[in-house]
Amino acid sequence: MKKSWPSLLxxxxxxxxxxxxxxxxxxxxxxLPAPGQVFxxxxxxxxxxxxxxxxxxxxxLWGFFLSSILGFSLALLFSSSDFLKRAFLPFAVFFQxxxxxxxxxxxxxxxxxxxxxxxxxxxxxxxxxxxxxxLVGLSNFDAGLxxxxxxxGASHRQILLKLQIPSSLPAVFSGLQxxxxxxxxxxxxxxFVAGGGLGxxxxxxxxxQRVDIVFAALFLSSVLGLGLTGLVRGAxxxxxxxxxxxxxxxx
Amino acid sequence: xxxxxxxxxxxxxxxxxxRETTVFKNFNLQLEPREFVTxxxxxxxxxxxxxxxxxxxxxxxxxxxxxxxxxxxxVFQEPRLLPWKTCLENVLLPxxxxxxxxxxxxxxxxxxxxxxxxxxxxxxxFPAELSGGxxxxxxxxRSLILNPDFLLLDEPFSALDETTRLFLQVEIRNLFExxxxxxxxxxxxxxxxxxxxxxxxxxSKDRNQLIEHxxxxxxxxKESLRDELAFFEEVKKVRHLFQTEALS
Numbered sequence: 001m002k003k004s005w006p007s008l009l010x011x012x013x014x015x016x017x018x019x020x021x022x023x024x025x026x027x028x029x030x031x032l033p034a035p036g037q038v039f040x041x042x043x044x045x046x047x048x049x050x051x052x053x054x055x056x057x058x059x060x061l062w063g064f065f066l067s068s069i070l071g072f073s074l075a076l077l078f079s080s081s082d083f084l085k086r087a088f089l090p091f092a093v094f095f096q097x098x099x100x101x102x103x104x105x106x107x108x109x110x111x112x113x114x115x116x117x118x119x120x121x122x123x124x125x126x127x128x129x130x131x132x133x134x135l136v137g138l139s140n141f142d143a144g145l146x147x148x149x150x151x152x153g154a155s156h157r158q159i160l161l162k163l164q165i166p167s168s169l170p171a172v173f174s175g176l177q178x179x180x181x182x183x184x185x186x187x188x189x190x191x192f193v194a195g196g197g198l199g200x201x202x203x204x205x206x207x208x209q210r211v212d213i214v215f216a217a218l219f220l221s222s223v224l225g226l227g228l229t230g231l232v233r234g235a236x237x238x239x240x241x242x243x244x245x246x247x248x249x250x251x
Numbered sequence: 252x253x254x255x256x257x258x259x260x261x262x263x264x265x266x267x268x269x270r271e272t273t274v275f276k277n278f279n280l281q282l283e284p285r286e287f288v289t290x291x292x293x294x295x296x297x298x299x300x301x302x303x304x305x306x307x308x309x310x311x312x313x314x315x316x317x318x319x320x321x322x323x324x325x326v327f328q329e330p331r332l333l334p335w336k337t338c339l340e341n342v343l344l345p346x347x348x349x350x351x352x353x354x355x356x357x358x359x360x361x362x363x364x365x366x367x368x369x370x371x372x373x374x375x376x377f378p379a380e381l382s383g384g385x386x387x388x389x390x391x392x393r394s395l396i397l398n399p400d401f402l403l404l405d406e407p408f409s410a411l412d413e414t415t416r417l418f419l420q421v422e423i424r425n426l427f428e429x430x431x432x433x434x435x436x437x438x439x440x441x442x443x444x445x446x447x448x449x450x451x452x453x454x455s456k457d458r459n460q461l462i463e464h465x466x467x468x469x470x471x472x473k474e475s476l477r478d479e480l481a482f483f484e485e486v487k488k489v490r491h492l493f494q495t496e497a498l499s
Binding site for chain 2: 142144148151154158245
């Protein structure tokens with residue numbers, strides 16, 4: 001609580017300034033609704049928000065979970081074979097450099113309207129940070145410790161399990177933290193083109209000029225991102241309580 | 252039968268631009284079982300490289316090398332403990348690598364070694380919770396878990412404060428006097444070499460010869476030896492040899 005009170009204070013301040021700007025008429029409410037108006041829209045259609053939130057949460061978790069598993073597995077594969085790394089890493093970089101809004105229409109063609117496209121979008125956006133960070137982590141280990149293990153005749157597998165993977169954990173968790181936020185963005189972009197979830201709600205509210213609903217959905221999506229990032233940080237802290245794989249200042 | 256027999260041993264490093272740097276050449280040496288041999292020379296003369304070649308971590312560029320020891324174990328300049336493993340788990344690491352599984356008897360043995368190194372109260376501590384001297388004792392305990400007949404120590408005390416260093420020298424010497432092991436120790440400290448060794452091999456200035464000095468000190472050595480005249484004379488002799496053969 002001690003650590004989060006400055007951001008809570010800032011949040012209250014922003015709400016107050018925001019309220020003042022709208023109530024004084026500096027910006028018309030059809031462009032920027034007052035905070036009260038945004039929170040009112042929740043009570044106006046709670047079920048729609050709950051369903052949209054649930055749908056985006058499901059797709060985000062699905063995309064994030066798969067990108068974590070796939071990203072780390074690919075990093076393991078690439079770190080064990082320079083050939084595979086050189087052959088396939090450029091494709092991963094391709095997905096990173098092409099904006100997801102450009103790929104999303106293609107996903108609709110491939111997977112159709114619905115959850116599959118949203119999940120694929122969340123996966124594509126969030127996999128690269130996991131892959132890139134894990135790859136860096138797996139190759140950045142203490143050469144002295146590797147020499148020690150070699151002096152006892154350790155196999156490649158033992159070096160991977162006893163040194164490379166534990167040493168990579170700080171980088172892996174940094175990647176997961178970034179991926180958690182990106183998975184939400186990926187899911188929302190997917191929903192813009194494939195429908196459903198908070199993205200779909202934002203899109204339909206936009207056509208009805210309901211800026212308050214757009215803001216409410218944006219608020220929920222940021223809650224989702226913060227929650228997921230917090231979950232990763234919590235997992236890192238749990239691991240740290242078990243064993244000092246990395247400095248506690250990192251997370 | 253010699254534990255190590257090397258003839259005309261040489262090491263050349265190749266730099267990126269294909270430039271060759273000769274570290275040493277034409278080294279002949281023999282290490283007998285149960286002796287404490289110290290490789291002495293100024294910093295950067297190739298002592299550690301020679302030790303790594305003797306232990307099999309590096310290959311010689313030239314010459315022949317016969318190694319007859321059953322099991323060798325390294326202690327490096329840094330403790331090289333896995334930060335996420337406890338004191339006890341770090342000691343068990345070589346057994347985990349050799350046998351994949353660690354038995355209850357292995358745990359007992361590791362605990363005995365920690366007791367020998369006066370670390371029995373710290374077995375569940377992680378390296379970050381230990382002092383520099385404790386970490387080095389932890390590394391020493393680890394090096395003994397596989398019952399090595401040959402211990403290779405690469406300036407293990409160079410980063411420690413003087414009190415800890417002197418204490419650990421006595422501990423190492425006690426191990427040598429009580430266990431049937433052979434020690435090959437690297438240092439640039441003449442006092443350390445004199446206190447520990449039964450034989451000192453000094454790197455000649457042109458790095459093509461190891462100059463031998465056999466210790467005149469008694470086999471049983473205690474801390475108090477450092478205050479005795481015999482020790483001062485030994486240090487003086489080795490220093491003279493070092494200055495005339497290795498430096499000038």
